[in-house]
Amino acid sequence: CTATSKTQPHLTGTMATSFTQLKSLFSLFIISSFLIISLSQSVDALCNPIDEHALLQIKAQLGPNASIFASWQPNTDCCQTWSNVGCNNRTHRVNYLTIGGQETGLSGQIPPAIGDLTGLEV
Secondary structure, three states: OHHHHHHHHHHHHHHHHHHHHHHHHHHHHHHHHHHHHHHHHHHHOOOOOHHHHHHHHHHHOOOOOOHOOOOOOOOOOOOOHHHHEOOOOOOOEEEEEOOOHHHHHHOOOOOOOHHHOOOOOO
């Protein structure tokens, strides 16, 4: 009876330590999973950097102060937040661009950077 009472507190202490470690590992797993999911969604949501650069060059050449380009800001998602820009949902490459019309006040030649938007569809 004495031997049992000596080992029982040891087992309880070991079980408590194991349970605490298990809780810590589980918490770490949940936090890690959340971060991985968040980062993968962030990466997927961003437009292609080549496309972003080309669009910003087009903006600079056609009229950086034109209201049509107000939403075209560096380091923002050109596929989701830029007006008159659309992207392929699978590749996240720009596949359409609407910047014409008399109301835009734009004039000049089509900038060569348009050629860098290789995902544009006719």
